[in-house]
Amino acid sequence: MSTVVGVDSSTQSCKVLAVEAETGEVRSSGVAAHPDGTAIDPRVWSTALHEAWDGAGIRSLGTQVIGAGVAAQQHGMVALDDRDRPVFDALLWNDTRSAGQADRMREELGNEAWLEATNLVPVASFTITKLAWLAENKPELAERVARVVLPHDWLNHELTGKYSTDRSEASGTGYFSPLSNRYQPKLLEQYFGRVPELPKVLGSHEAAGSLLAGWGNDAAIVSPGAGDNAAAALGLGLENGEVVVSIGTSGTVFTTSPIPAHDPTGAVAGFADATGNHLPLLATLNAARVMFAGAAMLDVDLQTFDRLARDAAPDAEGLTLLPYLDGERTPNLPNASGTLLGLTRSNMTAGNVARASVLGVLNSLADGLESLRGHGIDVRKVLLIGGGSKSRSLRAAAASIFGVPVEVPAIREYVALGAARQAAWTAHGEFPDWRREIDASYQPEGDWGAEVRARYVAARQRVYGV
Numbered sequence: 001m002s003t004v005v006g007v008d009s010s011t012q013s014c015k016v017l018a019v020e021a022e023t024g025e026v027r028s029s030g031v032a033a034h035p036d037g038t039a040i041d042p043r044v045w046s047t048a049l050h051e052a053w054d055g056a057g058i059r060s061l062g063t064q065v066i067g068a069g070v071a072a073q074q075h076g077m078v079a080l081d082d083r084d085r086p087v088f089d090a091l092l093w094n095d096t097r098s099a100g101q102a103d104r105m106r107e108e109l110g111n112e113a114w115l116e117a118t119n120l121v122p123v124a125s126f127t128i129t130k131l132a133w134l135a136e137n138k139p140e141l142a143e144r145v146a147r148v149v150l151p152h153d154w155l156n157h158e159l160t161g162k163y164s165t166d167r168s169e170a171s172g173t174g175y176f177s178p179l180s181n182r183y184q185p186k187l188l189e190q191y192f193g194r195v196p197e198l199p200k201v202l203g204s205h206e207a208a209g210s211l212l213a214g215w216g217n218d219a220a221i222v223s224p225g226a227g228d229n230a231a232a233a234l235g236l237g238l239e240n241g242e243v244v245v246s247i248g249t250s251g252t253v254f255t256t257s258p259i260p261a262h263d264p265t266g267a268v269a270g271f272a273d274a275t276g277n278h279l280p281l282l283a284t285l286n287a288a289r290v291m292f293a294g295a296a297m298l299d300v301d302l303q304t305f306d307r308l309a310r311d312a313a314p315d316a317e318g319l320t321l322l323p324y325l326d327g328e329r330t331p332n333l334p335n336a337s338g339t340l341l342g343l344t345r346s347n348m349t350a351g352n353v354a355r356a357s358v359l360g361v362l363n364s365l366a367d368g369l370e371s372l373r374g375h376g377i378d379v380r381k382v383l384l385i386g387g388g389s390k391s392r393s394l395r396a397a398a399a400s401i402f403g404v405p406v407e408v409p410a411i412r413e414y415v416a417l418g419a420a421r422q423a424a425w426t427a428h429g430e431f432p433d434w435r436r437e438i439d440a441s442y443q444p445e446g447d448w449g450a451e452v453r454a455r456y457v458a459a460r461q462r463v464y465g466v
């Protein structure tokens with residue numbers, strides 16, 4: 001039985017799947033936690049990969065394993081010296097210390113020039129702003145940087161001994177164009193002072209190499225890998241026009257399209273997908289962990305929190321949470337904090353706080369859906385994935401807040417599944433036809449969702465002016 005391995009090295013954990021190459025059936029899985037924080041020594045990801053690889057029992061599968069692929073959190077700045085040692089912790093997508101550099105980049109070149117060069121408008125999440133921060137604040141370390149790679153590139157090297165990347169990942173750096181499919185060295189010269197060595201951008205199913213000895217089967221082919229959202233699109237078999245809402249550490253709203261996004265406001269990032277097309281995407285810093293924080297605030301576990309939210313009034317009796325607990329990327333408010341509005345003596349209950357937390361996450365992502373609509377994307381249905389989609393109260397409310405039907409695919413690690421699917425594509429030369437199973441479907445109910453949306457938008461405009 002041919003097996004392919006898919007890896008998702010995300011913000012909070014590394015997940016490894018052993019997948020049947022013909023059918024996409026998951027044979028085994030492993031997971032290993034990553035430490036909290038927005039600046040991480042990339043060697044931690046290597047350790048977690050070994051742990052999750054063993055957890056899935058990959059080595060014992062031997063020659064059954066014909067391929068492997070790595071997807072990971074996007075944008076992380078992995079800056080290496082001439083002996084491939086990190087010169088500084090990797091600054092992750094959700095680290096906002098380079099917000100000042102991003103502001104200056106937009107002011108100096110103008111948003112249209114950035115779109116022309118990279119199809120992105122710089123925000124703190126993007127790698128180039130982090131390199132600018134390093135050059136300005138740690139010049140002695142910046143001088144030692146010989147090479148810059150991204151999280152999934154780092155793990156490609158762990159598996160094959162070679163650094164490589166793919167178009168979806170490169171498109172999130174701020175120094176690559178998904179239109180010309182070329183790096184933009186002039187931007188690195190201007191904002192990092194020079195051009196460090198960058199990984200080769202592989203084709204959509206071009207082999208990155210083969211597994212080094214010790215991983216289980218050194219004849220197994222390693223695929224290019226991808227950024228996590230592009231990999232999720234592969235895992236779902238996303239078709240043009242289908243829209244995904246992913247509720248993980250990040251919240252993301254995206255679709256796949258043959259036409260690149262072009263958003264001078266920067267809200268819709270013009271990423272590439274992992275098939276040669278485009279992945280218009282909006283990302284938030286505050287998603288599943290808003291519910292985790294809400295549960296901690298109420299001193300209950302997630303299951304109890306979910307029941308409280310489910311049993312409360314649909315509109316939380318007017319309680320509104322603007323969930324910008326870690327600052328926010330979309331809207332670009334890196335220094336914001338959360339705001340709870342509408343508190344009264346009668347609605348100040350644990351259930352309403354739980355419900356308002358769930359509604360805050362959904363409203364934040366509904367803003368993203370409206371931005372996609374504003375760019376001509378016809379949002380007729382939403383596919384809901386990510387760890388946060390396991391919340392029963394969130395699933396049940398999503399369709400009413402989004403205003404469209406919501407389908408929840410069978411709970412899978414779709415990022416890792418997409419990496420495995422890419423591995424099968426690379427090993428066999430054709431994209432495998434794996435079936436997508438739907439776990440549940442929901443329709444908008446009544447008009448409470450529209451009222452909650454209107455109240456949230458008014459509160460956001462009043463408090464943050466956006």
Ligand SMILES: Nc1ncnc2c1ncn2[C@@H]1O[C@H](COP(=O)(O)OP(=O)(O)O)[C@@H](O)[C@H]1O
Pocket residue numbers: 010011012013247248249250288289291292302306386387388389390391392
């Ligand atoms: N039943 C649930 N209700 C709400 N959140 C959940 C539930 N189950 C898991 N989560 C959250 O999902 C998140 C992990 O989702 P995941 O998509 O794996 O994130 P990432 O890929 O960013 O690491 C965690 O923050 C966890 O608290």
Ligand SMILES: O=C(CO)[C@@H](O)[C@H](O)COP(=O)(O)O
Pocket residue numbers: 010011012072073074075093125172228229248249250251252283
């Ligand atoms: O920054 C983005 C997309 O631009 C995030 O989607 C990161 O890629 C983190 O992903 P998760 O850890 O939430 O899966």
